[in-house]
Amino acid sequence: MAAKKDIRQLSLADLQLFFEEINQPAFRAKQVYQWLWQKSSLQFEAMTNLPIAVRASLEAHFDIPALSIHYRQDSKDGTVKLRFELCDGNKVEGVLIPVPADKRMTACISSQVGCSLSCAFCATGFLKRERNLFAHEIYDQVVQINTIAQEKFAMPLTNIVFMGMGEPLLNYKNVLQGINKITDEIGLGMASRRITVSTAGIAKMINQLADDEVKFNLALSLHAASDVKRNEIMPINQHNSLQALTNALKHFKEKNKRSNLTYEYILLNEFNDTEQDALDLVKWVRKVPAKINIIEYNKVEGTIFEKAGNQRLHHFINTLVKNDLTVTVRKSRGEDIDAACGQLANKV
Numbered sequence: 001m002a003a004k005k006d007i008r009q010l011s012l013a014d015l016q017l018f019f020e021e022i023n024q025p026a027f028r029a030k031q032v033y034q035w036l037w038q039k040s041s042l043q044f045e046a047m048t049n050l051p052i053a054v055r056a057s058l059e060a061h062f063d064i065p066a067l068s069i070h071y072r073q074d075s076k077d078g079t080v081k082l083r084f085e086l087c088d089g090n091k092v093e094g095v096l097i098p099v100p101a102d103k104r105m106t107a108c109i110s111s112q113v114g115c116s117l118s119c120a121f122c123a124t125g126f127l128k129r130e131r132n133l134f135a136h137e138i139y140d141q142v143v144q145i146n147t148i149a150q151e152k153f154a155m156p157l158t159n160i161v162f163m164g165m166g167e168p169l170l171n172y173k174n175v176l177q178g179i180n181k182i183t184d185e186i187g188l189g190m191a192s193r194r195i196t197v198s199t200a201g202i203a204k205m206i207n208q209l210a211d212d213e214v215k216f217n218l219a220l221s222l223h224a225a226s227d228v229k230r231n232e233i234m235p236i237n238q239h240n241s242l243q244a245l246t247n248a249l250k251h252f253k254e255k256n257k258r259s260n261l262t263y264e265y266i267l268l269n270e271f272n273d274t275e276q277d278a279l280d281l282v283k284w285v286r287k288v289p290a291k292i293n294i295i296e297y298n299k300v301e302g303t304i305f306e307k308a309g310n311q312r313l314h315h316f317i318n319t320l321v322k323n324d325l326t327v328t329v330r331k332s333r334g335e336d337i338d339a340a341c342g343q344l345a346n347k348v
């Protein structure tokens with residue numbers, strides 16, 4: 001007998017075709033689709049509005065491979081880090097970042113196993129890129145983290161950020177399909193404006209996002225606003241200069257009027273935190289205006305970088321504010337369990 005297919009690789013149209021072939025009405029396809037993507041069902045036998053014979057037929061032809069939680073760490077600040085085991089044994093990490101006081105529950109999820117971009121400050125950058133995640137592996141992270149948010153804080157997820165392992169725009173098709181299942185009416189039904197995709201800066205794919213008129217938000221991991229410095233910490237900049245990114249972001253803003261754009265800037269002690277660095281950032285933001293998130297760095301073993309001290313942080317921010325920039329400082333969360341920004345490395 002032929003190997004069973006992963007049913008979640010099938011579109012609604014593919015499912016309709018399958019039911020046509022087994023002489024079943026087309027509406028069965030929508031029923032199954034709802035079980036898979038709206039109710040997140042992982043068992044055919046649980047699909048109780050289907051006749052038993054239909055369930056048996058699904059069982060005979062298909063599988064529903066899914067990721068599972070391999071390891072969980074709870075931080076003293078409420079953050080939860082999860083290591084997910086994929087069906088092929090690969091591992092990725094996702095994080096629940098709770099801020100109940102602000103009614104915010106954010107899931108930070110991964111898009112690739114490892115990462116090919118080798119940013120010098122990032123723990124994931126030391127891991128070899130093994131493969132892209134499938135759309136259902138992206139979706140499953142959200143479902144699992146949402147379950148924990150409900151159990152631990154009695155609140156569902158309010159936000160999703162693609163800031164875990166990997167570069168989402170190098171897994172474009174699956175990331176967009178995953179987001180579609182998360183936002184679709186016959187899916188989890190979350191609002192697109194609650195989702196932010198973060199990129200290290202791939203100009204061609206930012207242009208693609210613009211042309212596809214996506215509805216979610218975009219964050220650029222900037223971290224330096226001069227090509228010389230950015231080349232030093234983010235090799236991707238060598239082929240995606242700040243000028244190329246400026247053009248792509250202008251295009252994105254023009255086409256995606258409802259999406260928010262933000263710049264992420266990790267403050268690295270005595271590397272990108274000088275007065276000149278702040279002025280470079282001011283110049284950059286004036287070309288393509290957006291809010292800035294200044295992120296406190298968390299020391300990553302094997303890198304030369306340190307967190308900028310408080311005095312340097314305040315001086316940097318003052319320069320930005322004096323120049324009328326909108327700045328938010330993101331404090332580290334889950335530092336004690338290596339769940340903070342740039343620390344995801346499949347390490348216990």
Ligand code: SF4
Pocket residue numbers: 115116117118119122123124125126164165166167200221342
């Ligand atoms: S910061 Fe993002 S793009 Fe850069 S190495 Fe880490 S995971 Fe990859």
